[in-house]
Amino acid sequence: MNLRKLFSTTFITVLCYTSQAQNLPFDAAVRTGKLPNGFTYYIRHNEEPKNRVVFYLANKVGSVLEDDDQQGLAHFMEHMSFNGTKNFPKNELVDYLQKTGVRFGADLNATTNFDETIYQLPIPSDKPEIVQNGLQIMRDWAQDATLDPAEINKERGVILEEKRIGKGAADRMRSKYFPVMLNNSVYAKRLPIGTEEVLNNFKPETLKRFYHDWYRPNLQALVVVGDVDVDAMEKAIKAKFSDLKNPVNEKPRPAFNIPLSGKDQFIVVTDPEVTATNAEVMIKQPKLELHTAANYREFIVRQLLNKMLGERYADLQRKPNPPYLRAGAGVNGFIANLDNYSVSVTAKPGELETGFKAAWRISEQAKRYGFTTSELERVKLAYLNQTESALKEKNKTRSDSYVKEYVEYFLHGTAAPGIEFEYTLVKDALSKINLDELNAYIKTVIKGTGRDVLIMAPDKEKASLPSEQVFMSWIKAVESENLTAYHEETNNLSLLDKSPVAGKIVKTLHDKKLNITTIFLSNGIKVLLKPTDFRNDQILFNGISAGGTSLYSDADFQSANAANLVPSFGAGNYNNAQLSKYLSGKQFGVRPSIGERQQSISGSSNVKDLEAALQLMYAYFKQPRKDTVLFKNYVSRTKASLANRMNDPASVFNDTVSAVLSNHNLRRASPTIATLDKINLERAFTIYKERFADASGFTFVFTGSIDTTAIKPLLEKYVASLPALNKKEKAKDLHINIPAGLITKTVHKGTEAKANVMLVFSGLFDYSFANDLKLDALKETIEIRLIERLREEEGGVYSPSIRAQTSKLPQGRFNLTISFGCAPMNVEKLITSTLDEVNKIKSNGPLQVNLDKFKAETQRSIELQLKSNNFWQNYLLGQVQNNEPLDAVNEYSKDVSSMTTEDIKSMANKYLNGKNFIRLVLLPEKSN
Numbered sequence: 004m005n006l007r008k009l010f011s012t013t014f015i016t017v018l019c020y021t022s023q024a025q026n027l028p029f030d031a032a033v034r035t036g037k038l039p040n041g042f043t044y045y046i047r048h049n050e051e052p053k054n055r056v057v058f059y060l061a062n063k064v065g066s067v068l069e070d071d072d073q074q075g076l077a078h079f080m081e082h083m084s085f086n087g088t089k090n091f092p093k094n095e096l097v098d099y100l101q102k103t104g105v106r107f108g109a110d111l112n113a114t115t116n117f118d119e120t121i122y123q124l125p126i127p128s129d130k131p132e133i134v135q136n137g138l139q140i141m142r143d144w145a146q147d148a149t150l151d152p153a154e155i156n157k158e159r160g161v162i163l164e165e166k167r168i169g170k171g172a173a174d175r176m177r178s179k180y181f182p183v184m185l186n187n188s189v190y191a192k193r194l195p196i197g198t199e200e201v202l203n204n205f206k207p208e209t210l211k212r213f214y215h216d217w218y219r220p221n222l223q224a225l226v227v228v229g230d231v232d233v234d235a236m237e238k239a240i241k242a243k244f245s246d247l248k249n250p251v252n253e254k255p256r257p258a259f260n261i262p263l264s265g266k267d268q269f270i271v272v273t274d275p276e277v278t279a280t281n282a283e284v285m286i287k288q289p290k291l292e293l294h295t296a297a298n299y300r301e302f303i304v305r306q307l308l309n310k311m312l313g314e315r316y317a318d319l320q321r322k323p324n325p326p327y328l329r330a331g332a333g334v335n336g337f338i339a340n341l342d343n344y345s346v347s348v349t350a351k352p353g354e355l356e357t358g359f360k361a362a363w364r365i366s367e368q369a370k371r372y373g374f375t376t377s378e379l380e381r382v383k384l385a386y387l388n389q390t391e392s393a394l395k396e397k398n399k400t401r402s403d404s405y406v407k408e409y410v411e412y413f414l415h416g417t418a419a420p421g422i423e424f425e426y427t428l429v430k431d432a433l434s435k436i437n438l439d440e441l442n443a444y445i446k447t448v449i450k451g452t453g454r455d456v457l458i459m460a461p462d463k464e465k466a467s468l469p470s471e472q473v474f475m476s477w478i479k480a481v482e483s484e485n486l487t488a489y490h491e492e493t494n495n496l497s498l499l500d501k502s503p504v505a506g507k508i509v510k511t512l513h514d515k516k517l518n519i520t521t522i523f524l525s526n527g528i529k530v531l532l533k534p535t536d537f538r539n540d541q542i543l544f545n546g547i548s549a550g551g552t553s554l555y556s557d558a559d560f561q562s563a564n565a566a567n568l569v570p571s572f573g574a575g576n577y578n579n580a581q582l583s584k585y586l587s588g589k590q591f592g593v594r595p596s597i598g599e600r601q602q603s604i605s606g607s608s609n610v611k612d613l614e615a616a617l618q619l620m621y622a623y624f625k626q627p628r629k630d631t632v633l634f635k636n637y638v639s640r641t642k643a644s645l646a647n648r649m650n651d652p653a654s655v656f657n658d659t660v661s662a663v664l665s666n667h668n669l670r671r672a673s674p675t676i677a678t679l680d681k682i683n684l685e686r687a688f689t690i691y692k693e694r695f696a697d698a699s700g701f702t703f704v705f706t707g708s709i710d711t712t713a714i715k716p717l718l719e720k721y722v723a724s725l726p727a728l729n730k731k732e733k734a735k736d737l738h739i740n741i742p743a744g745l746i747t748k749t750v751h752k753g754t755e756a757k758a759n760v761m762l763v764f765s766g767l768f769d770y771s772f773a774n775d776l777k778l779d780a781l782k783e784t785i786e787i788r789l790i791e792r793l794r795e796e797e798g799g800v801y802s803p804s805i806r807a808q809t810s811k812l813p814q815g816r817f818n819l820t821i822s823f824g825c826a827p828m829n830v831e832k833l834i835t836s837t838l839d840e841v842n843k844i845k846s847n848g849p850l851q852v853n854l855d856k857f858k859a860e861t862q863r864s865i866e867l868q869l870k871s872n873n874f875w876q877n878y879l880l881g882q883v884q885n886n887e888p889l890d891a892v893n894e895y896s897k898d899v900s901s902m903t904t905e906d907i908k909s910m911a912n913k914y915l916n917g918k919n920f921i922r923l924v925l926l927p928e929k930s931n
Contacts, residue, residue, distance in 0.1 A: 026294045027428075030421040033409065034233050041221025042145075042244050045409045046236050047228045049402045052867050056128040056229025057402045060141050061410045063222040065118040066193040067259045069213065072205065075197010076213045078115040079155075079162055083210070084122065085113075086154045088143035093154065094795060096140060100126070101856040103133050104863030107790070108802065115195050117339065118259075119414050125403065127863060128230045135239070142243045145223055148214065152207040159202060160798025166196045168801055168824050170755040171652075172276040179272045180457055184285070188261040190338055216254050220247040224413040228402040260340045263287060263453060269471035271458045276753065278647040278654070279328065280460040280468075282359050283347040284478075286450050290342050293417045300432045303386065304444050307436065309333035310382040311374050314583070315365050315489065321580055323632045327351060327358030328640055332366050334448050344448040351643040353467065355458075356477055363481045370449045372488040373442030383433045384588035390429045392590055392609065395540045397422045461647050494581040498574070498618055500626065506723025508715060517889060519879075520711050522718065526727035527699030530718055531883070533875050534709040540609045542707040543876045546620075546722075547603040547884060548700040552670075553735040555690065560670055561678050562686040563597070568637055569691040570595050572630035575622035579633060591616035595623045595695065599670075600734035600812065601884070602694040610708050617721035624695045624725050627688070634684045642676055652753030656925040659750050660761060663921060664818075666742045698725035700732055702883045706876040736813035741765035746921045751928050758830050759925040762821040762837060766919045770815035772891040773898045774910075776861075780902055781910045782807040782819060783857040784849035788840045789821070797836065799829045811885040817914060827926050834922070841915055848908030861899050 029035065034046040066077045087093045097107050105111050105126055113122040122144050126137045185191040225244065227236055293302055312332050319325060330348040337343040346366050350358035393400075400422075411417040420428070456475075460468055469477070510523040520532040528546075552563040573579045586592070591608035593616055604623060608616040648654050658673045665671035672678070703722060705714070741763065768774070782805050789803040803823040810816050825833050868874040869892075882889050 024295050024297050026416075027296060027299065027418040027420045028424070029412065030408075030419050030424075032421060034237055036237070038220065038241065038245050038247075040245065040247050040249060041219075042247055043224035043413060044237070044240050044244070045224065045226045045228075045413070046231075046233050046240070047402075047405055047409075048231060048233050049228050049400070049405060050230050051399050051401050052230075052870060054127055054129040054230055054866070055402065056126060056134060056137070056227060056231050057406050058124040058126070058137055058141050059226040059406045059410055060122040060144050061224045061226065061413050062120045062122075062218065063118065063256060063414060064120050064217040065116050066195040066197070067117050067189050068217055068256070069193055069197075072201065072209055073213050074193065074201045075162070075195070076201070076205065076210050077120060077217075078195045078197060079158070079202070079210060080148070080214055080218070081113045081115045081120050081122075082158050082162060083150055083155065084144045084148050085111075086158055087149040087151050088140070089147035089149065090139055090143055092149065093151070094791075096143075099136070100124075100140075101787075102852075102859055103127060104859040106860050117190055117193065117195065121410060123406075134231065138239055138243055141225055142247075145220070145225075145244065146218055146247050148218075150207060150211055150214065155207050155210060157795065157798055161794055161801055162197075162202055163199065164799065164825060165801040166199065166202070167755075167757045167826065169196060170757055171753070172274040176272040176274055176277070176459055180270050180459075183268050183270045184455055184457065185338065186262050186264060188339075189259050190261060215250055217256075219249045219253065220244065221249055221253075222256060223247075224410075226406050226409045226413070228405045228409070261287075261338060263289075263341070265453045267452065267454045267456070267471075267475070269456045269474065271460070271465075271468050273460050273462045273465045273468075275462045276650050276652065277459060277461045278651050279644065280350045280352070280355050280458070280464055281347065282350065282355060282456070282458045282474075283345055284363070285337075285455040285457070286344045286448065286453060287337060287341045287455065288343065288448065288450075288453075290336065290340050292415075295418075296428060299418065299428055300436070301444075303429065303432050304436060304441060305334045306386065307379065307382045308441060308445060309335070310385070311378045311441075312365070312369060314378065314382075314587075315369065316362070317583065318491070318580060319361065319365060320636070321633060323635070324639065325636055326354065326361035328643055330358070330362035330365075332362070344450075352464075352646040355460075355467075355469070359474075360477055360481050363478060364484070364486065366449060367481050367484075368486050368489055370445050371486060373445070374438060375489065375491065376438060377491065377493070379436075379438055379441060381584060381587045383436070387429065387433055388588050388590055390426050392540065394422050394426045395609075396538060399538050461650055491584075492580055494577055494585075496576040498576060498585070498615075498622055500576065503621055503625075503720055503724035505716075505720040508719060508723070514889070516893070519889065522715070524718065524723040526723055526725055527729060528701050528703060528722055528725065528727075530703045530705065530722065531879055531889075532709055532711050532714065533704070533706040533879060534711055535707055535872055535875065537870050537872050538707060540611075540708055541872055542608045542610065542613055542705060542709060543872050544607070544616075544703060544705045545603060545605045545876065545880050546698075546701045546703040547601050547880060548698070548702070548732070549601050549734045550694060550700075550732045551598045551600045551602055551734055553599050553737055554732065557669060559686065559690070561681040562683045563690045564670075565682045565684075565687040566597050566691040566694065568634060569627050569629070569688060570623060572628040572633055574619060574628060575626045578628060578630065589615060591619075593619045593623065597691070597694050599737070604695075610710075613714070614717055614721075617717055621721045621725065624698065627691055627695070629684065629688045631684065634687075638679050638682065641674060642679055645674065645676065648673075652925060653759075655752045656750050656759060656923075659748060660923055663746060663748050663923060664741050664763065665739055668737075668739045670737070670739060696726055697728035697730045697732070698722075699727035699729045701725075704876060704879045704883065706879070707872045734813065740816060741818055741919070741921070743919045745917075745919075748922070749924045749926060751926050753925070753927050756827060756927060757824060758827045758927075759824050760822065760830060760834060761921075761923040762834065763818055763921040763923070764820075764915045764919065765818040765921070766816065766914065768809055768815040768817035768914070770809060770811040770885075772887065772894070775809050776895075776898050777902060777906055777910050778807050778809060778817060778819070778914070779861075780854065780857045780899075781844070781849075781907050781915075783860070784853045784907060785821070785841060785844060787853045787856060788843075788849075789823075789837060792836055792840060793823065793833055797833070799833050799836075800825050803837075811887070819915065830924060830926070841911070844908065845911045845915060846908075848904035848911075851904055854902065854904055854907060858899055858902065862896060865895055865899070 037043045110125050182191045316331050328349040332346040334344045348358045348362040408419040412419045507525040512521045522530040555563040573582045591612040593606035595604040606616050661671045786805040793800045800823040805821050807819045
């Protein structure tokens with residue numbers, strides 16, 4: 004099809020829709036329909052990824068529909084859909100899907116909100132029986148949950164533990180300000196998690212009543228996107244879902260709203276565990292519904308406005324001694340039928356007035372004087388380029404991205420016309436949006452009435468917080484100031500002082516099996532090129548070299564670590580502010596970093612901007628900048644953020660974890676006023692330059708849309724030209740390891756009745772690609788059992804988490820960490836259960852069925868990973884760092900398939916032998 008003709012035709016259509024303010028057309032690539040019972044479906048064929056299909060069941064059912072005796076049951080119902088349906092009794096549904104390679108929680112999931120409940124199921128599509136069973140699961144979720152009273156009672160504990168996780172300062176404060184902010188609407192009274200009274204005491208019949216009333220076809224839609232036959236899928240949906248029944252004398256589904264009073268509201272909430280003082284002014288307004296071209300145009304105006312405001316707040320942050328820790332403003336979605344314009348600030352301790360006035364001043368300046376032509380043109384270009392990028396990747400768009408669009412269309416009517424239509428719409432709107440429109444628009448969203456003011460602060464600052472009268476006087480004071488129009492700093496210089504003197508390619512090798520070209524440059528740098536067609540216009544690159552902060556003494560460590568600030572000062576001829584503006588609209592990013600054992604530089608780009616990305620990479624090597632103002636700002640901001648840090652139980656616990664697991668090494672300690680004072684800018688800058696002074700030890704990896712011929716001159720100009728001192732540096736072993744032996748540490752902090760548990764096994768490890776996979780299998784089989792036992796059988800946790808990490812250098816080591824939250828009274832019992840499951844695997848090996856689940860999940864994951872630029876980039880970097888062969892990936896599937904339960908049993912006995920075991924627990928403070 005002629006692309007120019009397509010755009011021309013679409014453009015005429017857009018103008019027509021704009022003038023008539025009709026709803027935008029729905030994506031023509033989607034098959035959609037509605038069954039006689041009101042059930043809606045959307046089907047799209049898409050092969051990204053191949054042999055996969057994504058099912059979403061969207062329900063216009065949420066917590067606002069609950070009766071008083073049902074608070075929390077919309078969310079409870081979501082859980083029960085996984086605990087027994089007509090065709091998958093009890094836990095058979097999760098068990099079956101895990102055997103097909105679907106991961107519970109990561110792939111298989113669901114969410115409940117105020118107004119909707121959404122179930123998601125991504126499954127393989129290369130086996131017809133799996134697809135048919137997937138469709139049956141969606142049918143069961145729609146109306147065939149069994150709601151066994153025994154299963155309901157078992158799930159109460161899981162839900163209560165989920166609720167327990169959310170308890171803390173944020174939850175306590177929200178309970179106070181939500182009724183005010185939400186104008187005492189139903190949304191303030193129907194948080195999806197519900198109330199403990201209802202969750203503990205509701206009768207099964209109460210949940211069944213909710214299910215019967217609201218899980219019905221005229222409130223449901225099935226969205227299917229993936230590698231499927233659309234005609235066959237439509238036929239199957241009609242056969243499977245046509246017999247769904249709406250209840251006799253069904254309740255009408257009300258549309259709940261949050262009323263706008265037009266009055267100012269003011270509330271201050273404090274809590275002993277809050278770590279900073281925040282103030283926010285919210286000006287609520289009717290939600291912008293995205294139905295028409297006119298709606299879409301206003302949405303674009305909002306996005307441009309938000310981006311320009313964001314740049315102005317960032318500019319003030321770059322000034323000497325910025326008046327706040329963080330601040331921002333913009334127009335965004337709020338809740339239900341409302342959006343809002345908000346100005347928010349996190350103040351320095353004791354400086355709320357100064358910080359808020361500075362934040363409000365930026366908003367007032369924009370309202371009074373508007374924006375500049377250069378600001379607008381810059382953000383318009385960025386918006387257009389972003390949309391162009393999406394258009395280029397239209398045939399590489401993942402199925403889950405499409406699914407989410409169509410779910411929003413069903414639930415909220417949010418337009419989903421397709422990327423070709425959207426691109427033309429954006430291009431037309433951007434060509435016509437001008438400064439006058441932007442400057443007029445901001446005056447409509449910053450109103451002098453209907454303002455909600457929310458202040459949240461630590462308890463100890465309660466006496467110094469302003470009254471409503473005082474706070475409003477701050478706003479009036481700013482609005483009466485003699486402000487001047489915004490002036491931005493410009494720079495017309497090129498990024499680099501001079502063009503690099505190109506080096507040479509001295510040797511090239513090609514691995515046909517892996518399709519990797521290895522290039523050796525004249526300055527000693529090695530470059531690996533892995534061209535792929537996984538994306539149409541994406542290039543990822545990384546350069547790494549051994550050394551890092553390990554080469555510096557403990558006395559120098561704070562400055563060596565702070566050398567990571569240097570890239571934020573800018574590069575070449577551009578300071579931070581100028582570089583930010585230079586990058587706006589460009590489709591690339593570059594970032595150097597210095598780790599403990601290496602220095603590296605990472606980036607991503609489209610094909611067009613690759614040379615500009617390499618120029619910036621070269622500038623970070625050769626022309627780093629030093630900025631005393633930004634350095635001092637960082638130090639002062641960090642010091643201010645530490646003032647109340649110890650109020651937070653999680654911070655206290657995390658500090659203890661870091662200290663214990665590092666054997667109290669100062670290089671793992673959290674920052675303090677004293678350590679910040681040890682940072683010397685001159686030393687940090689010198690260390691940064693030293694780390695990037697010798698590029699001869701670097702290996703670069705490029706993955707993605709690479710033309711291996713066209714890239715060679717760029718490599719010679721910007722990579723082969725980097726300085727080479729041939730030092731052949733190696734990282735130093737600092738011997739910072741998790742300590743051996745048995746260690747127990749309990750921290751008492753916080754007032755909520757909740758505990759956090761962390762159990763750590765660690766020690767030496769025989770590193771290899773195969774052993775790494777076996778440890779992953781051990782981790783996964785333990786996790787499956789802990790979910791079954793701690794969550795499903797005992798109801799003592801919401802979601803146990805297990806993490807396994809290995810390293811080859813400087814010495815092969817591993818750690819396996821089991822974490823969960825629970826009630827304080829259940830800590831000992833659950834730790835005992837956890838260790839019992841570990842011991843069972845040591846004695847008997849994992850159950851074969853659980854190892855098979857791991858194999859299925861991993862094999863299906865491998866299929867997707869091998870089609871991902873990110874996977875190849877990270878895999879190749881890891882192999883280079885560890886001096887491991889690049890072709891180990893060829894054995895990936897074989898290594899997984901060949902694993903036995905004896906292999907995993909052996910790993911458990913070797914590495915989880917109990918000799919090196921650390922137990923860390925966070926409990927609430929003891930009452931006096």
